[in-house]
Amino acid sequence: MASERCDVCERSVRIAGGIGDLWNFAFESTQGMTLELTDGSEFFLCFDCVEGLPSDREPTETDVADLRARTDPAESGSDHFWHWG
Ligand SMILES: [Zn+2]
DSSP states (O other): OEEEEOTTTOOEEEEOSSHHHHTTGGGGGOOEEEEEOTTSOEEEEEHHHHTTSOSSSOOOHHHHHHHHHHSOOSOOOTTOOOOOO
8 A cells, every 4th residue: 555645635545556456456445546638647636536527528637727726735734824815
């Protein structure tokens, strides 16, 4: 097992050791997946955030950015401030 940070909500999520695990017995203990877009960019998203992407077409980098803008980070560091407007 390993963990990786979701590129949208910034939560640390558990992932299986490899793609073989992902599609087999470890699927239920995996909480996110790497999304490879048609333009070659890659994002790691937890399943909650994957569900927020459009399902009727291939998601794009813009979709990921939009989703990130709509999602409050799950963790906030000491340098986190609210920005109004
Ligand atoms: Zn997420």
